[in-house]
Amino acid sequence: MTDPQPINPSPDVAKILDDLARAHRILEMEGHGDMSMGHLSFRDPQGRGIWLKRGNLGFEEVTETDFILIDFDGEILEGTGLRHLEWPLHTELMLARPDINVVGHSHPFNSIIFAATGQKLGAYSNEGVWFEETGVPHFTLTSNLVDTTDLGKAHAQAMGTSDAVFLRNHGASFVGASVRDATLCGIFLEKAAKMQVAIASTGWKYQAPDHQEILTKRTDIYPDRARNNFWWYFNRKLAVLEGRTPDPM
Numbered sequence: 463m464t465d466p467q468p469i470n471p472s473p474d475v476a477k478i479l480d481d482l483a484r485a486h487r488i489l490e491m492e493g494h495g496d497m498s499m500g501h502l503s504f505r506d507p508q509g510r511g512i513w514l515k516r517g518n519l520g521f522e523e524v525t526e527t528d529f530i531l532i533d534f535d536g537e538i539l540e541g542t543g544l545r546h547l548e549w550p551l552h553t554e555l556m557l558a559r560p561d562i563n564v565v566g567h568s569h570p571f572n573s574i575i576f577a578a579t580g581q582k583l584g585a586y587s588n589e590g591v592w593f594e595e596t597g598v599p600h601f602t603l604t605s606n607l608v609d610t611t612d613l614g615k616a617h618a619q620a621m622g623t624s625d626a627v628f629l630r631n632h633g634a635s636f637v638g639a640s641v642r643d644a645t646l647c648g649i650f651l652e653k654a655a656k657m658q659v660a661i662a663s664t665g666w667k668y669q670a671p672d673h674q675e676i677l678t679k680r681t682d683i684y685p686d687r688a689r690n691n692f693w694w695y696f697n698r699k700l701a702v703l704e705g706r707t708p709d710p711m
């Protein structure tokens with residue numbers, strides 16, 4: 463692997479890339495790792511394109527320098543290293559969804575069970591509550607790479623206004639307005655999937671609360687201050703795992 467050329471982000475972008483690098487490592491810790499596959503991106507605030515994790519790295523290996531800036535046609539504007547083949551999955555979602563700034567795509571084990579079976583994810587635990595409003599649709603056009611702009615558009619269309627989408631026999635994508643929200647979304651998606659797979663495998667009868675109660679739960683469990691609290695919790699957990707002293711917060 464050749465050494466990457468240094469990127470030169472502005473201080474505000476550098477701070478977010480630092481968060482985004484830790485988000486990759488947190489997601490590895492929470493069951494999203496699959497060798498060097500999977501990637502997160504952040505919308506460039508200057509409108510030049512997206513900052514995308516470079517290729518050939520596992521989630522647990524990503525540092526704040528491991529990003530390339532690409533435009534919406536995939537041209538590399540800053541940094542070097544492998545451009546993930548699935549870059550159109552990111553650019554087309556960013557173009558379709560002005561409400562999001564962060565896109566993640568990974569291959570989490572339990573989410574793939576949903577992606578392979580077409581099952582509906584429900585709010586059977588607190589994590590599933592995150593997805594109650596718009597659900598988690600299934601992208602079924604291909605199980606192969608989302609590596610063309612047409613497939614990127616179709617994948618974005620399948621996701622619609624949801625926070626996540628299952629990719630048939632492949633993986634999942636998840637989004638957020640911030641690094642914090644996209645990371646929590648990815649974590650909760652896999653936790654909800656894992657919970658539901660376990661519940662279903664018991665053969666016992668099970669049910670979710672009614673729709674209105676779930677929506678109220680979502681407001682009560684995941685307000686902004688709780689999201690900050692959970693984000694910093696996962697940062698401290700990562701710091702301990704990596705043998706670092708957690709930042710005071």
Ligand SMILES: [Zn+2]
Nearest residue numbers: 500567568633
């Ligand atoms: Zn993939």
